[in-house]
Amino acid sequence: MPTAKDSSEVIVFAPATVANVACGYDVLGFAIDEPGDYIVARHADKPGLRITAITGDDGKLPLDPEKNTATVAALDLLHHLGMTDRGIEIEIHKRMPFGSGLGSSAASAVAGAYAVNKLIGEPLSKMQLLPFAMTGEASADGAWHADNVGPCLLGGIVFIRDNDELDVAQLPVPKNLWAAVVHPDIEILTKVAREILPKDIPLANATQQIGNLGGLLCGLIQSDYGLISRSIHDVIAEPRRQKLIPDFYKAKRAAMAAGALGFSISGAGPSVFALCEGKEIAEEAGEAIAKVFNAIPLSNQVHISPVNQKGVQVVDKIPELK
Amino acid sequence: MPTAKDSSEVIVFAPATVANVACGYDVLGFAIDEPGDYIVARHADKPGLRITAITGDDGKLPLDPEKNTATVAALDLLHHLGMTDRGIEIEIHKRMPFGSGLGSSAASAVAGAYAVNKLIGEPLSKMQLLPFAMTGEASADGAWHADNVGPCLLGGIVFIRDNDELDVAQLPVPKNLWAAVVHPDIEILTKVAREILPKDIPLANATQQIGNLGGLLCGLIQSDYGLISRSIHDVIAEPRRQKLIPDFYKAKRAAMAAGALGFSISGAGPSVFALCEGKEIAEEAGEAIAKVFNAIPLSNQVHISPVNQKGVQVVDKIPELK
Numbered sequence: 001m002p003t004a005k006d007s008s009e010v011i012v013f014a015p016a017t018v019a020n021v022a023c024g025y026d027v028l029g030f031a032i033d034e035p036g037d038y039i040v041a042r043h044a045d046k047p048g049l050r051i052t053a054i055t056g057d058d059g060k061l062p063l064d065p066e067k068n069t070a071t072v073a074a075l076d077l078l079h080h081l082g083m084t085d086r087g088i089e090i091e092i093h094k095r096m097p098f099g100s101g102l103g104s105s106a107a108s109a110v111a112g113a114y115a116v117n118k119l120i121g122e123p124l125s126k127m128q129l130l131p132f133a134m135t136g137e138a139s140a141d142g143a144w145h146a147d148n149v150g151p152c153l154l155g156g157i158v159f160i161r162d163n164d165e166l167d168v169a170q171l172p173v174p175k176n177l178w179a180a181v182v183h184p185d186i187e188i189l190t191k192v193a194r195e196i197l198p199k200d201i202p203l204a205n206a207t208q209q210i211g212n213l214g215g216l217l218c219g220l221i222q223s224d225y226g227l228i229s230r231s232i233h234d235v236i237a238e239p240r241r242q243k244l245i246p247d248f249y250k251a252k253r254a255a256m257a258a259g260a261l262g263f264s265i266s267g268a269g270p271s272v273f274a275l276c277e278g279k280e281i282a283e284e285a286g287e288a289i290a291k292v293f294n295a296i297p298l299s300n301q302v303h304i305s306p307v308n309q310k311g312v313q314v315v316d317k318i319p320e321l322k
Numbered sequence: 323m324p325t326a327k328d329s330s331e332v333i334v335f336a337p338a339t340v341a342n343v344a345c346g347y348d349v350l351g352f353a354i355d356e357p358g359d360y361i362v363a364r365h366a367d368k369p370g371l372r373i374t375a376i377t378g379d380d381g382k383l384p385l386d387p388e389k390n391t392a393t394v395a396a397l398d399l400l401h402h403l404g405m406t407d408r409g410i411e412i413e414i415h416k417r418m419p420f421g422s423g424l425g426s427s428a429a430s431a432v433a434g435a436y437a438v439n440k441l442i443g444e445p446l447s448k449m450q451l452l453p454f455a456m457t458g459e460a461s462a463d464g465a466w467h468a469d470n471v472g473p474c475l476l477g478g479i480v481f482i483r484d485n486d487e488l489d490v491a492q493l494p495v496p497k498n499l500w501a502a503v504v505h506p507d508i509e510i511l512t513k514v515a516r517e518i519l520p521k522d523i524p525l526a527n528a529t530q531q532i533g534n535l536g537g538l539l540c541g542l543i544q545s546d547y548g549l550i551s552r553s554i555h556d557v558i559a560e561p562r563r564q565k566l567i568p569d570f571y572k573a574k575r576a577a578m579a580a581g582a583l584g585f586s587i588s589g590a591g592p593s594v595f596a597l598c599e600g601k602e603i604a605e606e607a608g609e610a611i612a613k614v615f616n617a618i619p620l621s622n623q624v625h626i627s628p629v630n631q632k633g634v635q636v637v638d639k640i641p642e643l644k
Contacts, residue, residue: 027533161537162530167552169540199525203558206528208484210535211349215483217539218491230489236525 009042010118014111014312015155016096016303017103018181018273019147022234022264023212029103029147029267030157032179032305035096037107038318039070041115044087049075049116056094068092069105070112073136077113080132081123088116093318099187101267103148109136110152114312126153126311130166141190148267155311157220173307174223176278180255180286183271184293184300188244193268196240205235225261225277232262232275245270247292254288263289279304331364332440336433336634337477338418338625339425340503340595341469344556344586345534351425351469351589352479354501354627357418359429360640361392363437366409371397371438378416390414391427392434395458399435402454403445410438415640421509423589425470431458432474436634448475448633452488463512470589477633479542495629496545498600502577502608505593506615506622510566515590518562527557547583547599554584554597567592569614576610585611601626 015036019029044050049071051063065071070092078084090112096104113132117124133149150158150168161167215231218224242248245265251272255263259281260274272289276282286302293300337358341351366372371393373385387393392414400406412434418426435454439446455471472480472490483489537553540546564570567587573594577585581603582596594611598604608624615622 023532024536025532026529027536159536159540161533161540161549161553163533165552167537167549169537169549171540197525200522201525201528203519203521203523206523206531206558207348209528210345210347210532211483211485213532213536214346214349214481214539215489215491217536218481218483218493218543221540221543227483227489227491230487231483236528 009040010115011038011040011315011318012111012115012118012312013038013315014107014114014152015308016181017106017148017151018179019103019267020234020237020265021216022232022238022262023209023216024147024159025234025237026145026147026163027160027213028157028216029151030179031151031155031308031311032181032303033308034303034305035102037096037104037111038093038315039108039111039115040091041119042089043119044089046087047085049078049088049090051092052089053091054094055092060098061092061094065090069136069140070108072139073109073113073133074116076135077116077124077129077132083120086120088119090115097183099189100183101188101265101269101271102181102183103152103267105140106133106137106148106152109133109140110149110312112136114153118314129153130168134166143190143194151311153311155309157307159217171217171220173309174220174225178276178279178282178304178306180260180274180276180282180289181266181271181303181305182286182289182293182300184245184298186270186298188269190268193241193244196244197237201236208235228275229261232264234264238264241265241269245272246296246298248272251289251292254292255285258284258288260285279306331362332437333360333362333637333640334433334437334440334634335360335637336429336436336474337630338503339428339470339473340501341425341589342556342559342587343538344554344560344584345531345538346469346481347556347559348467348469348485349482349535350479350538351473352501353473353477353630353633354503354625355630356625356627357424359418359426359433360415360637361430361433361437362413363441364411365441366411368409369407371400371406371410371412373414374411375413376416382420383414383416387412391458391462392430394461395431395435395455396438398457399438399446399451399454405442408442410441412437419505421511422505423510423587423591423593424503424505425474425589427462428455428459428470428474431455431462432471432634434458436475440636451475452490456488465512465516473633475633477631479629481539493539493542495631496542496547500598500601500604500626500628502582502596502598502604502611503588503593503625503627504608504611504615504622506567506620508592508620510591512590515563515566518566519559523558530557550597551583554586556586560586563587563591567594568618568620570594573611573614576614577607580606580610582607601628
């Protein structure tokens, strides 16, 4: 049992993620710098895993470790390691809205597994933590897809060849790729966003989507911004899910007019994202999108970020709430 | 009108191509070294484009330039250049079977456009010839997809993001990637092979296919043979089209047992291909596949080839028939 590298307490930050990325439904996602969730894990004398505090959840999250996404992931890890009798206390500090399309439950699950793994001396690598974080997220979401958990854990742009087999690959990130992510203050449950999708789609649409996903991957790998831009189209989920987001196409037009490479729904929504070449265009696109929501009026938060290449990480402290 | 670089006669060779490549239905194809079609183009005094000879077609191909795939492509090019009054004679030497799934009509169309372009001093680049070769192939096939014409023209592995826009990209070819392509002597019309496909497919299948296509592209770009192998699966066309090919799954098992990375139908079939790491495995896979067809018995031709990186090219002469 690893003890040498044990520390008494670790604080970790798990970032928000943009899943689907237009044409990559269930197979592509990337991490951004903020927002994200913080989790503190510390040793305790009393055996077993306990949640001692949750903040930022408006009282919505369960304190029962077997029901909370973060600790379901951590428990699955401890079970795998035969260490469920370890005394560990967990604090969860949610800094991301629920049902936002920013991978909130994925961030908690990743943070839970990663914090406990760190606390007990890091027996597993990040990649090895993937299935445990997935178990945590699936406990909240019901579905099994790694397009949030993958990039949240590993950082960068993550492509998932097969969700069942957890066959994932990190893609190189073009140097100047930025995102404007805007979260309008409405809630969409992933379940509802999934039910709005048809069970069958035209083969012609699948071929289009396959062409665009392939184009996006080639564009990302080869830093070809033109190809990236021509490829960011979703003919499957976006046309149906946009109905759940007020003035979606108006926001899209505004982002594209501001010079974005592409614009679509982040995960199941309601957050939207614009991929951009450079920080400046991302800021302009973010502003343009916010303006559309403000005019409704629909309050919203804008996040401008490069692709976060680190994923979940240990931090010194939890920053004060702004 | 370009004359300086005119030569009195050009002979070109256009190679066979493997389209679809399992998970890349209508969006991916690669060229092989042989078989292929030869076309001779030469200047003539009498204005207009004429076909003076066709060999290897068992009399099946039309001599009318407006009906022959090769000259439809060439005429479309000449029309674009405002040069339809040029006196040009064309000889077509088919060295590929019809309805073989090896891109026979694409090869003729590419050869026609390329030969005439060369003869008149090469006013257009290979990439610029793509739409004219496409017109030629569409005249035979009825469909508009560049996964044969693209690699036949450009060489290498070609990905087509969008067939309508002809947005194509050449992928890097892993150094030691070989193919065993086996053509059993039955004929499948592309039209029939298309009609066997459903109009709608389950979204879950589309997601699987998208994951595999993305994995295959990443694997090819990053020379990751493991990822290539895990990705070569077609859940859309192969399960339906395999019925048209006797003992398809037996041949697949034989190829995989011989060490192939993957095995599927070439284009619309009946040809099948095994992608392999190295010439030796490709030879073993080719032999194993042939053995399955021989046992039926079903005569067949085996072609062992690396990915042909040149595409259509000028040659000195037409080799003797073996």
